[in-house]
Amino acid sequence: MTPRRPAPRLPAIDPDRCTGCGRCVAACDPRVLSLETRADWRKGAVLHERAGCTGCSLCALRCPFDAIEMRRPA
Numbered sequence: 001m002t003p004r005r006p007a008p009r010l011p012a013i014d015p016d017r018c019t020g021c022g023r024c025v026a027a028c029d030p031r032v033l034s035l036e037t038r039a040d041w042r043k044g045a046v047l048h049e050r051a052g053c054t055g056c057s058l059c060a061l062r063c064p065f066d067a068i069e070m071r072r073p074a
Contacts, residue, residue: 008055017067
């Protein structure tokens with residue numbers, strides 16, 4: 001029996017820290033992050049396709065506001 005690989009870490013975006021600058025979206029090769037307008041009319045990054053995320057962490061590395069933390073899904 002082969003050991004099960006842990007699920008890749010996914011970006012968890014803190015909406016209070018995210019300014020909607022788009023640097024994380026530009027860094028995302030699989031294009032699973034996008035900017036959306038929230039209820040308070042501010043833009044913010046959103047992970048819209050969890051299955052397509054590779055867990056590469058480039059989005060978190062490019063965020064100058066520390067708004068993205070990579071976490072394993074529960």
